[in-house]
Amino acid sequence: MFETTLLKEKENQILDFLFYKKEPMKAGDIADRMKIPHSTLNSVLKRLAASETIKWEKYGSVSLTPAGYETAAHLSNHHFIIEHFLKKTLDLSDATAHDSAIHLAGRVDCELIDAICDKFGLSKSKIQANLCDQRDYSHTEEFPESF
Ligand SMILES: [Zn+2]
Numbered sequence: 221m222f223e224t225t226l227l228k229e230k231e232n233q234i235l236d237f238l239f240y241k242k243e244p245m246k247a248g249d250i251a252d253r254m255k256i257p258h259s260t261l262n263s264v265l266k267r268l269a270a271s272e273t274i275k276w277e278k279y280g281s282v283s284l285t286p287a288g289y290e291t292a293a294h295l296s297n298h299h300f301i302i303e304h305f306l307k308k309t310l311d312l313s314d315a316t317a318h319d320s321a322i323h324l325a326g327r328v329d330c331e332l333i334d335a336i337c338d339k340f341g342l343s344k345s346k347i348q349a350n351l352c353d354q355r356d357y358s359h360t361e362e363f364p365e366s367f
């Protein structure tokens with residue numbers, strides 16, 4: 221089973237974003253870019269740091285650990301493939317497909333992802349960075365204050 225299954229959606233979204241950015245980012249920049257209240261982001265980052273998927277230097281930058289990179293790459297791959305599937309089968313808009321894919325990425329098991337890849341002739345490799353063009357998160361709804 222996919223190791224991020226138990227991670228929460230916000231955690232998944234941060235990992236996916238850091239994977240996309242491919243460079244360390246200041247927490248404040250992540251909060252601004254993803255439109256997450258700073259206090260909410262801080263608690264998400266604390267949980268990610270505790271799970272050793274990110275390294276977060278207080279008042280410094282946030283970066284993926286090697287294990288975090290592996291998880292984020294896997295998660296992003298699920299995201300891209302699910303998004304592709306939703307657009308092709310349900311004709312969802314890019315933004316809706318992206319939001320749903322982010323939501324589902326950590327919950328869908330690898331067997332289902334493989335089946336989608338077989339159906340659509342997609343590569344099962346972990347890097348599918350060309351399949352999502354909705355990474356600015358500008359349309360993402362505000363995060364609730366607590367979750
Ligand atoms: Zn997407």
Ligand SMILES: [Zn+2]
Binds near residue numbers: 222298329330
């Ligand atoms: Zn998988």
